[in-house]
Amino acid sequence: MPTVSMTVNGQPAAGEVEGRTLLVEFLREHLRLTGTHVGCDTSQCGACVVHVNGKSVKSCTMLAAQADGAEVTTIEGLATNGELHPMQAAFKEHHGLQCGFCTPGMVMSAVDLLNTNANPSEREIREWLEGNICRCTGYNNIVKAIQAAAGQTGG
C-alpha cells in the first residue's frame, strides 16, 4: 500500500493507505481527527470541508494520495492556544449552529470565503454556501455569523 505524508494542523502526518482511500477517511480513520464529517456520498453537503494549501476543499472528493505533501487544516486546527478563531466565535455568538454536524464544514468554508472576499454581500455569502447543506438552522444565523465575522455591522 502506498504511503502518504502531509502536514495536518501544523503537525507532520503519514500513513499507509489503499489507493482508494479518501482524504476524509485518512483524517477520520487514520489520524482520528473526527471533527471533519461525512454527510453524503455525492460531494454535495460540505460537511467534510477542510483547507488544503489554504483553500477550502471537500475532503470526500479528494484521495488521500492527492494530498501527499500538502498543508491541511481541519476544524481541530482552527483555534489557536485555546482561543476560538473569529469565525468560530461568531458562529457561537450568533447561534449559527444547532446539531453541529454541518458546522465544521460550514466554518471552514466560511473562513475561506472571507480569505477570498473580505467584505461579501449577503447574496455572495448565500451563494458561496451553496455547497454546504444545513438541515437545522435555515441558514439565517449562519449568514449573520459570517457577516459579523466580516466586521459588518447589523450582522
Add this chain to the structure above:
Amino acid sequence: MTEGTGIGARVRRTEDNRFLTGKGRYTDDINRIGQAYACFLRSPHAHAKIDGIDTGAAKNAPGVIAVLTGDDVAADGLGGIPCGFSPTGTQAPQNAPPRPALVQGKACFVGDLVAMVIADNLNQAKDAVELIQVDYQELPANVDPAKATDPSTPRIHEAAENNLVAEWGIGDKEAADQAFAQAHHVTKLDLINNRQIPNAMEPRCSIGEHDEANESYTLYTTSQNPHVTRLLLAAFVMQIPEHKLRVVSPDVGGGFGSKIPHYPEEALVTWSAKKVGRPVKWTADRSESFLSDTHGRDHVTRAELALDENGKFLALRVHTAASLGAYLSTFGALSTTYLYGTVLSGPYVIPAIHCGVTIVFTNTAPIDAERGAGRPEATYLVERLVENAAREMGIDRADIRRRNFIPADAFPYQTPVVLAYDSGNYDPILDMALKSADYAGFEARSADAKSRGKLRGIGFSTYIEACGIAPSNVAGAIGAGIGLYESAEIRFAVTGAVSVHTGSHSHGQGHETTFAQIVVDRLGVPFDNVEIVHGDTARVQWGHGTYGSRSLAVGGSAIAVACDKAIAKGKKVAAHLLEASAADIEFKDGNFTVSGTDKSKSFGEIIGAAMVPHNFPLDEMEPGLDQRAFYDPKNFTFPAGCHICEVEIDPDTGRVAVVNWTAVDDFGKIVNPMIVEGQIHGGIAHGIGQALLENCVYDPETGQLVTGSYMDYCMPRADDLPNFNLGFTETLCPHNPLGVKGCGEAGAIAAPPALINAVTDAIGVDIDMPATPEKVWRALQSRAQAAE
C-alpha cells in the same frame, strides 16, 4: 432583554464549544477496540421473491468474518422489529405483519435488508457484499397510496388484504354531512402532501458490543430516544432483560423524526456482536439513508370546507389515503391518525368535522414521524381551504380568519375532534403579523413587481399545534404502547455541582443550555455549576426522548418539579441550621431566609450541609438533597402563530423566489429566545423545502427511488431562502410549571400552506407541492391557454 443566565436570557450555548472545535462526539466518531465493520446487502427491487442467497464467495473473501441472512436471524429466534402504536378508532384492529430484521423469502421495498457482511475493515465488507448472489423473482410493485387498495394492486403482505393497515376515522360524519347540505358555499380541494425524506445531516450509525463477562450488550446509536430503543430492542427483538442492554446516543446530528424509530440495523449490530465476538460498527452512507431512513407525509387527500353566507365555517370533511410504506415503523400510524385528525380544527370554530384515513402499505421505505408529524398535513389542507374560500367568496384573507378564530374568552375550548385547547389568543398574533409584514403595503409591492415583469403573491397560514406530547392516559387511549411522561433526576455534589439527568434527548435543540437555565432560575445556583446529562441509559433513569416538541414542556417541567422538591427539602435543612420553623423559611433568588429577618443560607450552603451532614436533622430526614421527578402532563400544549409569505415569480422560467417571510408565534414562556428563534428558522426552512424543493419520488412502474441522492432530492440551500422576520406573543400554558408550549415543529407546520397560498395568489391556479419552476411554468401556460 433579560440579563444573566436564567429564564428569558439569550445564553450562548454550552454545547457550542465542542461542536465548533471538532470535539463533538457523534456515534461514528466512536471506535471500540477490536471493532469489525458491517455492510448490508439491500434489495435492488421494490417487490421480489427471494428463491435463494448464495453467500459462499462472500464468506471466502479477504477479511470477512461472517455473512448473515434472514435464516440466521430466524435460527437464533430474534423477534421482529416491533411497532409500538396500534390506533384505536379503526374499523378493525390494524394489520401489523411482522418485520424481520433481515428478510426471509421476500423483499418489500428498494433498500430492504437482505444480508449482512461483517469484516475486519469497511472496504472488505463492501467488497464482499458485491459477491453475494441472490436469486430474485421480481413481482409487480405499487408505490401510490391512492392505488394500494385496488383489487388489482399486488398484495405486499399475506396478512394484509388489499394492502390495508386500517381504516380510521374521527369526528361526526352525520353532523358534517348535514352542515354541508345546508352550506351557502363549499370550497373543495384535491391535494397531495408530498412524500419527504427527513435528511438529518448525520447519517445513521450503530455500534453493537457484547460483554461476555456480564452477558450484556451496549449499543451506541443515533437515536432521539435511547430508552425507547432499549425497550424495543431488549424486550421484543433480543428478548433479554432491559438491564442487560445499555443504549448510548451521544451527540446526534439532527433527527427530525427519522431517528425516533428502532431500526433493524440497530438490532443486527447488537445481535451479531455476540456472534462474532467483536464490536460491530455500521455507518450508513447517504444513499442508504435515502433508501432506508423512515420517510414522512405521503398523503393523497380530498378536503371540503362548508361556509355560510358570512364566510363562517360550518363544517370540514376530509378523506385521506396515507401510506406507511412496506412495514410499520415504531410509531406506525400515529402521524396519520391522531396527530393528524385532531388538529383539523386549527385555530377556528368549526362546528362539525369528519376525517377518514385509509392507511395502506406500499412498496416504499417505512413512513414515520417527520418534523411536525401529522400536524403539517392537517394545517396544510385547512389553511389552503381557508385561503381558497376567501378568494372564492371575495373576503379578505385576514378577515375570514378573524371571523372564524376561537375567541380569546372561549378557552378552554373543546374542538369536535377530541382535543380541548387550554389557552390561546389569536387576534393579537394576526394583528402583529399584519403590521410586521406590512400587509397594507402589499398592493404597492405587487404593482412594483408587475412593472418589473414579475408576479407577486402573498399567502397566510394561521396554525395551531398540539405538542408537548402527551398525557400518558391519552397516549394509552389512542393506542400507544408506552406512557409519555418524562423523568428528571437532580443530583448534588459536595462542592455544590448540580447534575441534571433528563430523559429528553438533545440532537440540536440546545438542552444543555436551556435546561441549565431552568435550574439556574429555580435554584439560583451558578450556570457553570450545572451539568445536563442525557442520551445514555446507564446514566439516565428512564426517558421517552425528544419528538413532538415535548422536551421543554414535558422534560423541562420534570426538571422544574425535581428542583421544587429539592427546594422543599432544602427549606427543612435551612430551618434546622437557622433555628427556625420550616414554615418561616422563604426561598428566593437562591437563598433560604427566615422571613422578616436577614438570617439566610444560600442554596450552595444547603447542598454542603446535606451532603456533609455534621449539623443536620438526621432523626427527621436522610442526608443528601437529590430528587427525582416523573412528570406526566395534564394536556397537550397548544402553540399558535401566523406566518405570512411573499413570493415573486418569474413567469418566463416559473422560478419562485421567497422574498419576505414574517412569523409571529405564541410559544408561551420562552426560556432562551436565541434558541427559539433558531428553531423557528430551521422549521420554516424545512417547510419551505417541502413546499418549493423537496420531493421524494418513486418510479410508479418499478418502485425504484428516483430521488436517492442530493443530486436528485433538492434540499434547501442558503441561496434558496430569505432572512426571516420573527415576532412573538405570549399566552402562558396554564397547566405546566413553566408556562411553556414548545416550538421545534412550528415552522415546518406553518410554512408549506403560507408558501403555496402565496404561489396560488400569484399565478391564480391551484398547484401541488413542491412548486418547482417546471410545475409553476406549466400552470401559467395552461392558464394562459384557458384564457385564449
